[in-house]
Amino acid sequence: xxxxxxxxxxxxxxxxxxxxxxxxxxxxxxxxxxxxxxxxxxxxxxxxxxxxxxxxxxxxxxxxxxxxxxxxxxxxxxxxxxxxxxxxxxxxxxxxxxxxxxxxxxxxxxxxxxxxxxxxxxxxxxxxxxxxxxxxxxxxxxxxxxxxxxxxxxxxxxxxxxxxxxxxxxxxxxxxxxxxxxxxxxxxxxxxxxxxxxxxxxxxx
Numbered sequence: 001x002x003x004x005x006x007x008x009x010x011x012x013x014x015x016x017x018x019x020x021x022x023x024x025x026x027x028x029x030x031x032x033x034x035x036x037x038x039x040x041x042x043x044x045x046x047x048x049x050x051x052x053x054x055x056x057x058x059x060x061x062x063x064x065x066x067x068x069x070x071x072x073x074x075x076x077x078x079x080x081x082x083x084x085x086x087x088x089x090x091x092x093x094x095x096x097x098x099x100x101x102x103x104x105x106x107x108x109x110x111x112x113x114x115x116x117x118x119x120x121x122x123x124x125x126x127x128x129x130x131x132x133x134x135x136x137x138x139x140x141x142x143x144x145x146x147x148x149x150x151x152x153x154x155x156x157x158x159x160x161x162x163x164x165x166x167x168x169x170x171x172x173x174x175x176x177x178x179x180x181x182x183x184x185x186x187x188x189x190x191x192x193x194x195x196x197x198x199x200x201x202x203x204x205x
Contacts, residue, residue: 007069010087011079013094014040015123017115020106024073027103035111037122040064040090042105062104064090072102120151128155133163140164145203146186149177154184161185171199 020034030036042062043050049058057063061072069087070077078100079086079093091105109118128151136159138144144160146153149172160168161184170178170186178189192199 005067007067007087010069010089011093011096011099012089013096014038014090014092015119016092016094016099017109017113017119017122018099019115021098023103030103030106030108035109035113035115036106037109037118038092038094038099038101039105039107039122039126040092042091042102044104059104062091062102066090071100124151125155128152128157129159129162132156132159136160138163138165141166143167143169145169145171147171149174149181149186154181157181157184157186169203171203 016038018036018038020030020032020036022032023030041057041059041064043059044061045051047060049060049063066089068091069089071088077085077087079088079096088100091101093099093101107122109121131152132138132144132155136144138160140163142165144157144165144167146156146160146168149157149170153170153172157168157170165185167187168185169188169190170181171190171192172178172181173191173193175189175191178186181189190199190202192202195202
């Protein structure tokens with residue numbers, strides 16, 4: 001989070017999966033035993049951004065905030081050691097066995113989803129897929145270029161495939177990623193190391 005004020009000590013981490021152990025007063029849409037993913041760009045479901053069909057991840061209450069290290073309800077942390085506070089991170093603090101989050105910062109998932117495999121959905125996959133489907137919104141038959149074939153890039157490719165893009169060009173420095181990326185809809189590959197000109201010129205050509 002560029003430009004934020006460091007607040008330590010704190011528990012970092014923003015990707016995870018878990019099981020609800022308990023819920024606070026007034027929480028009606030979750031119950032102990034529910035399987036969930038923590039979401040660091042939460043939704044209060046009431047503000048103008050959450051109610052808008054166009055605005056994504058801009059919740060007035062729960063948008064990403066690297067400075068906030070406490071719970072919104074009372075301005076206090078739920079973590080401590082030897083009586084001293086340990087602060088929260090982006091409302092999730094997932095580098096821990098247990099965490100405490102606002103109800104708007106978890107998404108309920110199927111109890112049959114394997115918890116050891118679905119945690120990337122809480123950030124990397126939804127970020128890439130959402131950036132393509134909700135922001136870029138390629139039309140059927142259009143061409144899309146994706147830079148980087150990590151989790152976010154592969155999810156972006158899947159989003160482009162779902163939207164119907166006819167050409168999905170991957171740009172990455174690691175040629176070993178190309179073959180696997182075809183499963184996500186990638187149709188062409190460009191390694192910038194193979195050219196003596198800027199990669200954007202190669203893509204345009």
